[in-house]
Amino acid sequence: QLQASGGGLMQAGGSLRLSCAASGRSFSLHDRGWFRQTPGKEREFVAAINWSTGSTYYADSMKGRFTISRDNARNMVYLQMSSLEPEDTAVYYCAAGRIYYSSSWYVDSEYTYWGQGTQVTVSS
Numbered sequence: 738q739l740q741a742s743g744g745g746l747m748q749a750g751g752s753l754r755l756s757c758a759a760s761g762r763s764f765s766l767h768d769r770g771w772f773r774q775t776p777g778k779e780r781e782f783v784a785a786i787n788w789s790t791g792s793t794y795y796a797d798s799m800k801g802r803f804t805i806s807r808d809n810a811r812n813m814v815y816l817q818m819s820s821l822e823p824e825d826t827a828v829y830y831c832a833a834g835r836i837y838y839s840s841s842w843y844v845d846s847e848y849t850y851w852g853q854g855t856q857v858t859v860s861s
Contacts, residue, residue, distance in 0.1 A: 738759070738760050738761040738762070738850075738852075739757055739758070739759055739764075739831050739832070739833060739850055739851060739852035739853075740757065740758045740759075740760070740852055740853070741755060741756070741757045741829065741830060741831045741852040741853065741854060741855040742755070742756050742757075742758075742855055743755040743756045743855060744828075744829060744855030744856045744857045744858075745856075745857065745858070746858045746859075746860065747821050747857070747858070747859050747860070748821075748859070748860055749821060749822055749823055749859055749860065749861050750820060750821065751819075751821050751859075752817070752818060752819040752820075752821065753818045753821060753857060754815055754816065754817045754818070755771070755815065755816040755818070755829055755831075755855060755857070756813060756814075756815055757769065757771075757813065757814045757815070757816075757831030757852055758811075758812065758813055759812045759813070759814075759833065760812070764788075764812060764833050764850070765788070765809075765812070766788065766789075766835065767788060767833040767834055767835060767849075767850070768785060768786065768787055768788050768833065768834060768835065768836040768842075769785065769786050769788060769805075769807065769814040769831060769832065769833050770782070770783075770784065770785035770786075770831070770832045770833075770834070770842065770845075770848055771783040771784045771785070771805060771814075771816045771829060771830070771831055771832070772829070772830045772832060772845055772848075773825075773827035773828065773829045773830065773857075774827055774828050774830070774854075775826065775827045775828075780830070780845045781796070781827075782796050782842075782843040782844070782845065783795075783796055783799055783803065783816065783829070784796065784799060784803055784804075784805040784816060785805065785836070785842045785843070786805045786806070786807050786814060787836070788807065788809070791807065793805050794842040794843065796843070802818065802819055802820045802821075803816060803817065803818050803819070804816070804817040804819075805817075814831060816829070816831075818857070821857075821859045822859060823859045823860065823861045824859075825857060825859050826857060826858050826859050827856075827857060828854040828855065828856050828857075829854060829855050829856075829857055830851055830852055830853075830854045831851075831852040832845070832848035832849075832850060832851050832852070833848060833849065833850040834847055834848035834849040834850065835849070836848075
């Protein structure tokens with residue numbers, strides 16, 4: 738089970754940190770990702786992290802503003818978001834999966850397990 742938390746209402750320019758806790762099964766070999774979705778739109782890749790190496794991957798629009806990190810001991814993954822924009826308003830989902838190909842990091846169907854999502858709302 739994946740449990741995302743940390744969402745909320747934030748003014749533009751602010752920062753927010755999302756957390757994702759994994760429990761109930763062994764996710765120790767699973768890579769993690771963050772996606773987001775707004776009503777009427779497809780789920781969009783945000784960031785991902787290789788659980789073993791710590792290598793990170795970002796959507797172009799998030800580079801420099803968002804940082805994904807992990808805590809292997811606590812089985813947690815985080816998404817630090819800064820310089821938030823109203824366009825960042827969405828439900829943010831954490832996901833876990835075994836990623837084998839470089840192009841797969843960005844594809845939601847490559848992730849097997851999903852959290853319930855946490856709402857992030859950025860006001861202008």
